[in-house]
Amino acid sequence: MGKYFKLKENQTTVQTELVAGTTTFMTMAYIIFVNPAILSAAGVPFEQVFMATVISAIVGTLIMALFANYPIAIAPGMGLNAYFTSVVLANDLSYQIVFGTVFLAGILFLLISFTNLREMIIYAIPGPLKYGITSGIGLFIAFLGLKMSGIIGPNEANLIGLGNLSDPVTLLSVTGLLITLILLARNVKGALFLGMLITGVIGYFTGQLEITKVASLPPMPVFFDLDIAGVFSHGLYAVVFAFLLVTMFDTTGTLIGVAEQGGFMKDGKLPRAKSAFLADASATTIGAMFGSSPSTAYVESTSGVAAGGRTGLTSLVVAVLFGLSIFFTPIIQAISNLPAITAPVLIIVGCFMMSGLANIKWKEFDEAFPAFAIILIMPLTSSISTGIAVGFILYPFIKFMSGKGKEVHWLIYLFGLLFFIQMIFFPMF
Numbered sequence: 001m002g003k004y005f006k007l008k009e010n011q012t013t014v015q016t017e018l019v020a021g022t023t024t025f026m027t028m029a030y031i032i033f034v035n036p037a038i039l040s041a042a043g044v045p046f047e048q049v050f051m052a053t054v055i056s057a058i059v060g061t062l063i064m065a066l067f068a069n070y071p072i073a074i075a076p077g078m079g080l081n082a083y084f085t086s087v088v089l090a091n092d093l094s095y096q097i098v099f100g101t102v103f104l105a106g107i108l109f110l111l112i113s114f115t116n117l118r119e120m121i122i123y124a125i126p127g128p129l130k131y132g133i134t135s136g137i138g139l140f141i142a143f144l145g146l147k148m149s150g151i152i153g154p155n156e157a158n159l160i161g162l163g164n165l166s167d168p169v170t171l172l173s174v175t176g177l178l179i180t181l182i183l184l185a186r187n188v189k190g191a192l193f194l195g196m197l198i199t200g201v202i203g204y205f206t207g208q209l210e211i212t213k214v215a216s217l218p219p220m221p222v223f224f225d226l227d228i229a230g231v232f233s234h235g236l237y238a239v240v241f242a243f244l245l246v247t248m249f250d251t252t253g254t255l256i257g258v259a260e261q262g263g264f265m266k267d268g269k270l271p272r273a274k275s276a277f278l279a280d281a282s283a284t285t286i287g288a289m290f291g292s293s294p295s296t297a298y299v300e301s302t303s304g305v306a307a308g309g310r311t312g313l314t315s316l317v318v319a320v321l322f323g324l325s326i327f328f329t330p331i332i333q334a335i336s337n338l339p340a341i342t343a344p345v346l347i348i349v350g351c352f353m354m355s356g357l358a359n360i361k362w363k364e365f366d367e368a369f370p371a372f373a374i375i376l377i378m379p380l381t382s383s384i385s386t387g388i389a390v391g392f393i394l395y396p397f398i399k400f401m402s403g404k405g406k407e408v409h410w411l412i413y414l415f416g417l418l419f420f421i422q423m424i425f426f427p428m429f
Contacts (some may be wrong), residue, residue: 001313005069010310017071019190020309021317027345028300028318030323030336031057031075035292038081041346042088042095042179045255047392048221050329052076052290055221056323059321060283060295064312069273071314072258073324074283077250077296080243084293098239098287104231105243106285106294112248113277120385122270129391130268131356133369134257136378136387142350143379149173149343170205172340180344192307192345200341209341211334219325222394226290245422248303249392249415250385251280261270261353262305262425299384302349333348354396366402368394389419 007013015203025269036049053076060074088098112118125133146152150170155161163170171278180195188194203209231240255276270276283295304314335341361367371389378387393404396408 005311005313005316007311007313012082012083012310012313014313016189017311018317020071020304020307021314022321023190023193023196023226023297023345024071024301024306024309024314024334025318025321027303027342027414028073028298029325029332030074030342031078031298032322032329033077033333033336033426035081036077039291040086041295042085042098044095046267047082048222048224048291051219051221051326052287052292054326055290056283056292056295057322058319059286060279061315061322062171063279063282064276064297065315065319068073068272068279069312070272070276071262071305071309071311072255072260072263072276072279072301073298074279074295075298075320076287076292078296080247080250080296081293082116082241083246083282087236088250091234093234093236094226094227096227096228097234097236099224099229099291100226100228101156101236101239101283102243102294103226103228103288105240105247105256106281106288108240108244109247109281109284110278111412113274113281118248118252119273120269121411122256122273123268123410123414124393125325126254126408126412128360128367129374129395130256130260131360131375133253133384134260134356135354136374136376137257137302137384138350138353139375140350140378140382140384140387141299141302141346141353144382145343145350148339148346149177150339151343161347168206168208169338169340171197172206172208172338173343175199175202177344177347180348183245184348190307192303193349194269196341196345199344200335200338203338203340204228209334209338211331212254213330215327215331216329218329221290223289226288242422243420246295246385247280247284249388251297251387252385254299255299257353258297258301258305259297260356261302262310302345302353303345306345306349306352313375343371367406370400386423389423392416392419393423 035053036046039049040046057075064072086097150167151161152160153163176199179198183191183195259270280295287295360371373394374387374391377390394415396413399408
């Protein structure tokens with residue numbers, strides 16, 4: 001196992017990878033329940049989506065583990081599932097037709113992944129956008145952790161303000177955050193995971209973590225009857241394009257962010273990029289066949305990288321835990337329902353991801369402002385893809401207006417235009 005995943009070359013151990021994989025899984029396990037809850041609003045059977053979510057996560061994450069050898073997990077993406085439901089409800093369509101759009105987007109995604117296009121995109125993305133994406137994702141997940149925990153909340157004067165720190169969940173979140181910070185300050189191995197474990201134990205003894213049942217039998221997965229003909233008869237080409245474009249850039253952006261944090265990028269390039277790209281594309285296609293919205297690389301993978309994960313063994317652990325989760329849904333649901341356990345990890349990892357800001361030339365406006373816009377937009381819109389879109393639009397525009405248009409790769413111009421059209425005429429969220 002050590003030789004296959006090249007643990008020595010990546011300066012990691014089996015124990016570290018096990019802890020990292022468990023940490024990643026714990027921070028993203030919520031999708032097992034949130035995804036079915038969102039898609040069931042469109043009429044899709046809850047149990048069907050539950051199994052489809054697990055299947056797509058296992059397929060994508062296994063490909064990432066065994067072929068790309070990266071500690072990056074794949075699962076159905078948040079935001080895309082909400083868009084799926086909105087398309088069904090707003091257009092009075094059957095969910096079988098909309099699953100047809102997801103399947104077609106997945107097929108196109110697979111074809112693109114076999115080409116050099118996505119690799120070209122990564123190589124073409126300039127430094128300010130890469131660092132802006134990484135840092136923006138960091139603020140996004142830290143903001144998510146703060147909201148989940150109740151440390152911040154709605155405020156009439158400023159939209160967001162300090163939450164009620166006397167609330168039991170918020171108080172436990174703050175306690176968990178302080179415990180994890182102490183462990184990190186003392187350089188304790190597996191500090192993030194240990195922090196989650198200790199917080200969970202405290203939650204159990206204070207009555208906030210209620211575990212009434214540990215295991216249950218899973219439902220049987222079935223293939224969906226996709227209505228691909230309905231996609232063409234209803235002219236849902238814009239929906240297919242929207243799924244394709246957002247999934248591609250959401251995943252590409254997350255891959256860049258996690259790869260930068262883990263030090264996987266080599267001279268601006270991502271080794272084994274095609275294998276990594278095949279992971280999310282395959283998960284999207286297979287997920288549609290079983291009844292799930294598009295899959296993407298998960299930003300929560302950064303928690304596993306922060307815990308020391310450096311190889312595909314981390315992803316293999318995540319895939320195995322997803323497989324086991326179908327038998328232990330009651331306890332996983334209990335943990336997922338207590339945000340105090342996972343929120344501190346997201347807040348701390350958000351800090352880790354800000355280091356790239358030191359590489360941005362802040363005194364050069366045409367370099368600084370696009371990165372600043374990405375960092376600002378991602379957390380405020382709660383959308384990684386929107387932040388990426390704004391960066392791709394502003395960077396070539398400002399460079400061109402500064403008389404430095406020739407410094408910009410033609411792909412950045414092309415996708416800047418496509419994102420501009422998509423945001424104006426085909427907004428997703």
